Amino acid sequence: MLQLEGVSAAYGGMAALHAMSLQVAKGEIIAVLGANGAGKSTLLKAIAGQVERRGAIRFDGADITRLPAHRIARLGINLVPEGRRLFPRLSVEANLRLGAYARRGEAGRFAPLDQVFALFPRLRERLAQRAETLSGGEQQMLAIGRGLMTQPRLLMLDEPSQGLMPKLVDDIFDAIRRIRDLGMTVLLVEQRLVEALAIADRAYVVQTGRIVLAGAASDIAADGAVRRAYLGM
Amino acid sequence: MSLAAVVQMLLSGLLMGLIYALVAAGLSLIFGLMDVVNFAHGELLMLAMYATFFLWRGTGIEPLLLVPVVAILLFGVGMVIYRTLIARALGVRANRGMVQIFITFGLAIFLQGAAQFAFGGDFRSIGHSLLANRTVAFAGVYLPLPQAAAGVVCLLAFAALLLIARTEFGRALEATREDREAVALLGIDRDRIFALGWGLGAASVGVAGAMLAGFYYTSPDVGANFALIAYVTVALGGFGSLAGALLAGVLIGEVEAVTAQLFDPSLKQVGVLGVYLLVLLVRPRGLFGTL
Ligand SMILES: Nc1ncnc2c1ncn2[C@@H]1O[C@H](COP(=O)(O)OP(=O)(O)O)[C@@H](O)[C@H]1O
Ligand SMILES: [Mg+2]
Numbered sequence: 001m002l003q004l005e006g007v008s009a010a011y012g013g014m015a016a017l018h019a020m021s022l023q024v025a026k027g028e029i030i031a032v033l034g035a036n037g038a039g040k041s042t043l044l045k046a047i048a049g050q051v052e053r054r055g056a057i058r059f060d061g062a063d064i065t066r067l068p069a070h071r072i073a074r075l076g077i078n079l080v081p082e083g084r085r086l087f088p089r090l091s092v093e094a095n096l097r098l099g100a101y102a103r104r105g106e107a108g109r110f111a112p113l114d115q116v117f118a119l120f121p122r123l124r125e126r127l128a129q130r131a132e133t134l135s136g137g138e139q140q141m142l143a144i145g146r147g148l149m150t151q152p153r154l155l156m157l158d159e160p161s162q163g164l165m166p167k168l169v170d171d172i173f174d175a176i177r178r179i180r181d182l183g184m185t186v187l188l189v190e191q192r193l194v195e196a197l198a199i200a201d202r203a204y205v206v207q208t209g210r211i212v213l214a215g216a217a218s219d220i221a222a223d224g225a226v227r228r229a230y231l232g233m
Numbered sequence: 234m235s236l237a238a239v240v241q242m243l244l245s246g247l248l249m250g251l252i253y254a255l256v257a258a259g260l261s262l263i264f265g266l267m268d269v270v271n272f273a274h275g276e277l278l279m280l281a282m283y284a285t286f287f288l289w290r291g292t293g294i295e296p297l298l299l300v301p302v303v304a305i306l307l308f309g310v311g312m313v314i315y316r317t318l319i320a321r322a323l324g325v326r327a328n329r330g331m332v333q334i335f336i337t338f339g340l341a342i343f344l345q346g347a348a349q350f351a352f353g354g355d356f357r358s359i360g361h362s363l364l365a366n367r368t369v370a371f372a373g374v375y376l377p378l379p380q381a382a383a384g385v386v387c388l389l390a391f392a393a394l395l396l397i398a399r400t401e402f403g404r405a406l407e408a409t410r411e412d413r414e415a416v417a418l419l420g421i422d423r424d425r426i427f428a429l430g431w432g433l434g435a436a437s438v439g440v441a442g443a444m445l446a447g448f449y450y451t452s453p454d455v456g457a458n459f460a461l462i463a464y465v466t467v468a469l470g471g472f473g474s475l476a477g478a479l480l481a482g483v484l485i486g487e488v489e490a491v492t493a494q495l496f497d498p499s500l501k502q503v504g505v506l507g508v509y510l511l512v513l514l515v516r517p518r519g520l521f522g523t524l
Contacts, residue, residue, distance in 0.1 A: 006460070016251075017279075048418060049417075050414060050417070050418075053429035060361075068417070069414075069417035069418060070417045070419075070420050070421055070422045070423070071420075073417065073418055073419060074420040076347070077417075078418065081414075081415065081416050081418065085413060085414070085415035085418075086411050086412075086415075087407065087408040087411045088411060089407070089411060090404060090407060090408060094404045094408075095408075097401070097404070098404060098408050098416075098419055098421070099406060099419050100419055101401060101404075101405050101419060101420075101421055102419060102420030103420075103421075104401070145416075146419070149419075150419055150420055
């Protein structure tokens with residue numbers, strides 16, 4: 001579904017990714033792991049079109065390397081960014097509905113609301129509240145829900161468990177699994193290695209802008225030497 | 234001072250203030266959306282006034298009926314300015330803020346020069362229309378009809394802006410202003426939102442200009458004074474706040490009217506700028522500002 005070949009990315013001339021290649025197949029959950037500053041977020045931003053990039057990025061066979069971010073999103077790739085990036089002064093409902101804004105004119109564009117409420121019942125109770133008044137966990141649910149409203153085929157999540165209490169972390173990982181079961185493909189950047197490897201099919205390990213390891217999630221989780229060398233666990 | 238004179242003073246301040254408010258609303262909308270100060274805002278007002286004058290002179294159509302035409306015209310002008318100039322300025326790599334200032338400042342000088350060249354320096358005014366030069370008197374207070382109509386139309390325009398803010402497009406506008414990158418992740422073309430925002434901001438000033446042309450002389454440099462007041466109004470009301478623009482506009486109209494009445498008409502701007510400095514000292518983010 002998604003192929004990266006020799007993808008580099010830079011911030012104002014400062015290289016952050018070096019010739020990365022990876023593949024994501026339909027229906028997979030892929031984990032991207034690595035230390036702080038390794039380039040995980042940059043990788044997702046490169047796919048989403050939010051950072052200068054070179055190389056070849058293909059989505060369902062189409063070259064998306066040079067498309068602007070909103071066109072990439074319309075092809076069915078949604079990035080739930082680091083830090084959530086909600087619209088703080090708009091209501092929960094407005095935040096959700098904006099996910100369907102680009103589909104104006106399409107019948108049933110708000111249909112994913114039911115999915116979102118099934119995954120995160122709490123959002124339904126908070127519809128009229130401003131996004132900024134939500135707790136951290138609810139904000140993450142809203143960020144994912146807003147992403148689902150775009151009806152993505154590939155959902156990219158950048159550290160969805162960041163700053164959440166343990167109970168909520170479990171809920172979020174549970175939701176990610178259920179999202180995959182709904183037919184979506186998930187590319188998951190995480191610092192919580194155990195949980196991420198437990199739900200992922202495969203994983204890539206990133207270090208200083210390069211992929212240093214790729215393999216089945218269960219193999220990486222089981223290989224103590226690999227875990228110590230690359231993941232510090 | 235008699236009661237009638239006081240009412241007269243407050244009334245004229247209110248009516249002028251509503252025009253100031255609408256001009257400022259357009260400026261504030263654009264600034265709030267994308268942090269670009271439009272230094273050519275006064276020249277958009279000037280264009281709207283000339284458009285009204287020449288459409289009236291060319292067709293004889295009642296100027297009130299021309300308001301929507303001029304609004305649509307200015308909407309187009311705003312979109313074109315965004316697409317041809319501002320979008321490019323946003324794309325530069327270095328000194329983006331400076332480039333934006335110089336581009337809209339240059340546009341202002343260009344538009345003034347072009348108007349001078351095309352229309353000459355003469356003062357133009359709409360001599361006869363349904364309302365021109367008519368007043369109604371009540372208990373010693375005179376209500377000039379063109380100004381009264383302008384006040385009503387400006388309030389209607391504010392109502393329209395508030396309604397638009399509640400539509401799905403209005404939410405997209407607000408979202409873009411809160412986080413222009415997050416919006417793109419949802420497939421929203423922020424360039425299009427910015428262009429429509431410029432259109433809407435220019436259309437607001439277009440409505441104000443079309444009404445102003447009914448009782449104020451039109452000339453190539455008419456915009457400068459109104460623009461200055463608009464910047465003060467936006468700063469006073471709080472950047473990006475529609476309600477703030479409305480209240481600050483009326484407040485400034487009143488300060489101007491009171492200064493002119495109590496001291497000297499030539500001092501009215503001193504009063505306005507005095508209030509502005511006071512607000513800067515006491516509440517720098519403006520009355521309704523969130524920034
Ligand atoms: N907006 C930015 N501007 C400049 N450099 C950045 C920016 N974002 C990230 N970087 C740099 O790019 C590298 C990768 O960062 P990032 O992708 O955010 O890492 P991770 O998500 O793995 O923590 C780091 O060296 C970081 O300092
Ligand atoms: Mg990161």
